[in-house]
Amino acid sequence: MIIFKYAEQLARYIQQQKTAGKQIGFVPTMGALHNGHLALINQSKQATAVTVCSIFVNPTQFNNPSDYQLYPKTIEQDIAKLEAAGCDALFLPAIAEMYPRGTAGLEHYDLGYLETLLEGAFRPGHFQGVCQVMFRLLTMVQPHQLFMGQKDYQQCMVVSRLLTLMQSPIQLVTCPTLREPDGLAMSSRNMRLSAEDRQQATAIYQCLTHIKEQLNQGVSWGVIKEQAEKMLTNAGFRIDYVELANANTLEPASDAQAAASRMPRVALIAAFLHEVRLIDNMLV
Incomplete structure (x- = not known):
């Protein structure tokens, strides 16, 4: 597995793969990987020739600063899990790589009523943050297929809306929630x-x-x-x-x-x- 910290290097790698006629699958994550994430990697590997995973804890989607600070970070274990799962490339950017001009005054996306109910109502600004980071990741990775888990049901709908706003040909593949033996959704x-x-x-x-x-x-x-x-x-x-x-x-x-x-x-x-x-x- 190749680890990229800069979008420019990642773009060169992906262009080489596309020139060779290979389909690119992408699994965006915030790390602290579990079997649910690895199932997405597996789905991508079955459907595409090259699987790219990203790990980036995105500050703009946390409306609670302490939640951001406490978000689990297990990067060494994550890398080992991705290597064992056969992931081809890992994009591991710093905040400055994703937001070179900082995180103030970022773009706003028209998400309609999706932003007004459920998660949108209880976490104001959350889905704007999701779109801000996903727009950047999708622009950097340029995958053919994007793999996300159904546990984040509303988020999948928001990303689908973002793809429409971007007029993007990327196919969103929503994968079933993986659960522990006692039913708890993996998270x-x-x-x-x-x-x-x-x-x-x-x-x-x-x-x-x-x-x-x-x-x-x-x-x-x-x-x-x-x-x-x-x-x-x-x-x-x-x-x-x-x-x-x-x-x-x-x-x-x-x-x-x-x-x-x-x-x-x-x-x-x-x-x-x-x-x-x-x-x-x-x-x-």
């Missing part, structure tokens, strides 16, 4: 959970499973939401949201709408366990 933030909190964290998956079962039995969303919030609160969570949305648009999905249109729906949860914020979702 870098799980590293910050104490042993006791790690056990409690499974309540989110249990909640999502409960929501799906109850919806399939025809129970109204209002009743189910109340049950789910009680389950989370009893497990020690401080809830940001428990919502049911149209899986294609993320707009709220009422019982009447769903019955009339048979629309695909997704249940989404975000909640704090002490200071660690966890998100998850499930298609229902």
